[in-house]
Amino acid sequence: MRIKNSVLILMASLLAVIGFSLTNSQPVDAATDWSEPVVTLGSSLTDSQKQGTLSTLTSSLNGADYSTLTVNGSTLVKYLNPAGSTFTANSGVWSSAMIQKTSSGSGINVKILDYNGANNITTITADQYKNAAVTAGVTDVNIYVTSATPIDGSGALAGVYAAFADNGDTLSQSQITAAQDEMSTLSDINQANKDEDGYSDAQLNNAVAEAKKEMAEKGSNITVNQITTIVNNTLESNNLTNIINNNQKTQIINMLVKVRDSGALDSSSFKQQASKIASNIQTNAKDIFSKLNTEENRNFLQKIWDAIVSFFKSLFEAIQGFFN
Structure with a gap:
């Protein structure tokens, strides 16, 4: 009798386990880990x-x-x-x-x-x-x-x-929401400037990726003024200063403030991922970025500044020569 009862208990246990497994099994088309795409x-x-x-x-x-x-x-x-x-x-x-x-x-x-x-x-x-x-x-x-x-x-x-x-x-x-706001902002700015000479979507997104990298270096306590300075610098380094208007620049700054407020900067991998994106963008658009720092593509203000620096350098050298 004891053997019979033990068999019945074992069978009941097995049925319970099988039932639990069937109830909690994943659909065949659902991903369970990253072992496959x-x-x-x-x-x-x-x-x-x-x-x-x-x-x-x-x-x-x-x-x-x-x-x-x-x-x-x-x-x-x-x-x-x-x-x-x-x-x-x-x-x-x-x-x-x-x-x-x-x-x-x-x-x-x-x-x-x-x-x-x-x-x-x-x-x-x-x-x-x-x-x-x-x-x-x-x-x-x-x-x-x-x-x-x-x-x-x-x-x-x-x-x-x-x-x-x-x-x-x-x-x-909160980060997904910031990402969607970013997507909308950059898409609108891209559409508005797509026919402008000297503009490309790659330059705009590279400027934003570089801005994110610099923001991550300063951390989540970064101020709006600091973000504004970063945006000015990355737009300039991507030759967009004279293309992106003040309203669009304000949109980019506000967008990046939302990125800060989303908590994205708290992630240890954010800086690395942003840096990788910038590198990836530049690699995929070599024909654009290889020309950004050539003489013929430097903007008007840069050329004026170089002329001023060159003038004073020559003047200083001339004065030095006069007294030698």
């Missing part, structure tokens, strides 16, 4: 578009495993609306992304992929994705973005945030 798919994609998106985003994996995550209107509401967006649970999502975690210190790399030969991300640039990601607290990752239809690209970024949360790396909502 995560592909976020817009919920509005047709079956054909979904297959095309998967093929586009995972081509670099050469058949390696990946997990998938669906991004819908509710995802947009959760991550993007706190920054002022007006998405609803019924909002469509087409832009998609693949998020591939990389080794520590590798930085944030973003590549927008053509879908059937066309770049359908109409508003957000690769460099804007990078800057928003570092503000949100994203670290060391390759992000591939595409869309089956022309769209601004917000869904892909919300997918990045969702993928991190799905892997247990939930990002700070």
Whole structure:
């Protein structure tokens, strides 16, 4: 009898364990760790578009495993609306992304992929994705973005945030909100200046990344006046002083104040990630940055200052020669 009771108790225990495991098991398409890349798919994609998106985003994996995550209107509401967006649970999502975690210190790399030969991300640039990601607290990752239809690209970024949360790396909502404000600000300034001679989105985003790096060096107690000085300096070093108007500069300063207030500067990795972004931007736009310090591209005020310095240097040398 004792043996029979022991068998019954053992069977009951096994059934309880099996039942618990089944109840708490993850869906097959949910990511459980960063052992494999995560592909976020817009919920509005047709079956054909979904297959095309998967093929586009995972081509670099050469058949390696990946997990998938669906991004819908509710995802947009959760991550993007706190920054002022007006998405609803019924909002469509087409832009998609693949998020591939990389080794520590590798930085944030973003590549927008053509879908059937066309770049359908109409508003957000690769460099804007990078800057928003570092503000949100994203670290060391390759992000591939595409869309089956022309769209601004917000869904892909919300997918990045969702993928991190799905892997247990939930990002700070205050930083995500600051990142979205940054995205909107830089996108508007880029649109306003895109036809100006001597301007590029790479220069603007490099100036912002460099500003973040310098802000991180001073820490979370940095003042608005200090941020203003940093912005003036990074705009000048990227030859944007005479292109970015005072209103746009104020927008950049206010945007970076929000980055400070979000708590982003408290992160030990923020400075490193911002520095990596600046280096990455410059590497990808060598044709632009190699010309910034050449004589023909220096701005008018710089040339005047050089002339003044040269004049007084010559005068000083002449006076010295007179008395020798």
